[in-house]
Amino acid sequence: MNDGKPKEACGVVAVYAPGQEVAKTIYYALYALQHRGEESAGIAVSEGDTMVVFKDMGLVGQVFDEYRLKSLTGGLGIGHVRYSTTGSSSWENAQPIHRDSGTLEVALGHNGNLVNTMDLLSKLAPRRRAASTDSDLIAEMIVNSGKPTVEEGILDTLPRLKGAFTLVMMDHERVYGCRDPHGLRPLVIGSLSSGGYVMASETCALDAIGAVLVREVEPGELVTIDAQGIHSHRFAAATPALCVFEYVYFARADSVLYGKSVHKTRYQMGRRLWEESPAVADLVMPVPDSGRGAAAGYAAASGIPYGDALFRSPYVGRTFIQPTQAIRQQGIRTKLNPMAQMIEGKTLVVVDDSIVRGNSMRQIVRMLRDAGAKGVHVRVSSPPVQWPCFYGIDIASRDELIAANTSVDEIRQHIEADSLGYLSLEGMLASTELASDKFCTACFSSEYPIAIPDDVKVTKNMLEAQI
Ligand code: SF4
Ligand code: MG
Numbered sequence: 001m002n003d004g005k006p007k008e009a010c011g012v013v014a015v016y017a018p019g020q021e022v023a024k025t026i027y028y029a030l031y032a033l034q035h036r037g038e039e040s041a042g043i044a045v046s047e048g049d050t051m052v053v054f055k056d057m058g059l060v061g062q063v064f065d066e067y068r069l070k071s072l073t074g075g076l077g078i079g080h081v082r083y084s085t086t087g088s089s090s091w092e093n094a095q096p097i098h099r100d101s102g103t104l105e106v107a108l109g110h111n112g113n114l115v116n117t118m119d120l121l122s123k124l125a126p127r128r129r130a131a132s133t134d135s136d137l138i139a140e141m142i143v144n145s146g147k148p149t150v151e152e153g154i155l156d157t158l159p160r161l162k163g164a165f166t167l168v169m170m171d172h173e174r175v176y177g178c179r180d181p182h183g184l185r186p187l188v189i190g191s192l193s194s195g196g197y198v199m200a201s202e203t204c205a206l207d208a209i210g211a212v213l214v215r216e217v218e219p220g221e222l223v224t225i226d227a228q229g230i231h232s233h234r235f236a237a238a239t240p241a242l243c244v245f246e247y248v249y250f251a252r253a254d255s256v257l258y259g260k261s262v263h264k265t266r267y268q269m270g271r272r273l274w275e276e277s278p279a280v281a282d283l284v285m286p287v288p289d290s291g292r293g294a295a296a297g298y299a300a301a302s303g304i305p306y307g308d309a310l311f312r313s314p315y316v317g318r319t320f321i322q323p324t325q326a327i328r329q330q331g332i333r334t335k336l337n338p339m340a341q342m343i344e345g346k347t348l349v350v351v352d353d354s355i356v357r358g359n360s361m362r363q364i365v366r367m368l369r370d371a372g373a374k375g376v377h378v379r380v381s382s383p384p385v386q387w388p389c390f391y392g393i394d395i396a397s398r399d400e401l402i403a404a405n406t407s408v409d410e411i412r413q414h415i416e417a418d419s420l421g422y423l424s425l426e427g428m429l430a431s432t433e434l435a436s437d438k439f440c441t442a443c444f445s446s447e448y449p450i451a452i453p454d455d456v457k458v459t460k461n462m463l464e465a466q467i
């Protein structure tokens with residue numbers, strides 16, 4: 001079931017380690033990035049003249065097994081986990097994307113969303129396309145660039161893209177990684193203890209494969225890794241605007257962004273949330289798992305005991321088995337179960353990282369009251385989400401956002417809480433302890449770092465409508 005959270009666009013990995021079987025390394029790195037995309041998973045590897053891609057719908061552990069990984073031989077490769085942000089959820093749209101023009105061959109994985117897709121499409125020679133995404137267009141542009149090498153094709157293409165694009169790419173000799181000039185989505189470089197290098201969306205993927213963080217890929221930078229090591233090309237000036245939602249919710253708690261621990265930042269958000277919006281209560285509890293850091297901070301600052309009173313099933317991922325009507329009526333209970341003995345007779349502060357549509361929070365509040373809670377105060381460690389995201393997060397339209405047309409008190413009534421408090425924009429940004437102009441905050445503030453053309457403000461499947 002959809003728990004009402006915005007879906008992250010994707011997670012990406014690239015590994016360069018000649019002489020090693022990189023498919024397994026990529027597999028474990030993708031496992032660590034599973035939270036960034038649960039719809040499809042894929043790996044591309046190269047060995048000399050051949051490039052092999054395997055991708056399918058499902059979780060990393062469902063798509064790959066020992067046998068499949070053994071068939072993916074090669075010393076360099078890329079990997080991808082995906083949610084659909086543009087294009088529908090189908091096998092053709094799974095990544096890595098592979099394109100071969102006869103002269104240039106590339107595999108590519110994309111995290112983000114372009115905002116000038118229609119413009120780029122109109123400039124591309126008409127041809128039959130097998131997929132329907134902005135990511136696909138990037139691969140087309142690279143192999144049809146008329147340049148003699150993939151690297152030159154990439155450098156020709158990147159300055160023409162507008163929007164969010166963290167990309168990993170490969171040819172037969174090199175892997176590549178880049179971030180758009182705003183660096184909306186993260187990408188880091190690590191070194192492998194066995195020799196070679198890795199690039200990945202988050203540092204938690206480096207930890208999972210025993211790699212050591214070298215540095216972040218800079219906004220507007222293309223990094224090439226080959227036999228000579230790491231090479232840096234700047235294709236645009238950097239105007240950093242990292243998605244602040246990475247700290248709030250998307251990134252894994254054990255990752256480090258801009259040199260700051262994601263967990264510690266969430267803890268700080270919780271402390272500030274208490275200062276801005278205190279409550280009298282017996283227990284502070286998170287909505288697991290993403291509310292945990294902020295709940296711990298709220299409890300520490302308030303002196304109210306902390307308790308994990310909602311159990312989250314670790315095994316509920318995206319399932320392709322439709323629930324029966326009876327199970328569906330159980331709603332959020334397939335995922336979260338309240339522990340009545342911790343809740344009965346108590347006044348609770350329930351901390352979550354964000355409220356997007358509001359329906360899951362209403363179910364949680366009801367569930368806690370049914371379990372015997374005397375009072376339920378809801379606290380949210382980010383501001384009201386009022387604006388859609390055009391940079392790869394599936395907050396498609398303002399109609400879907402409860403805070404877009406509703407006051408905080410009306411939301412409180414809707415979720416049936418005794419009180420409701422959000423962290424302010426200033427409080428959220430101050431919790432990062434970084435300059436506030438280094439972030440995109442558009443879904444909270446409507447200040448979009450990249451102008452949004454009118455034709456983008458339509459449906460998310462716009463490319464499919466064209467084909
Ligand atoms: Fe992140 Fe919101 Fe900006 Fe989208 S609009 S990139 S979710 S901060
Ligand atoms: Mg996309």
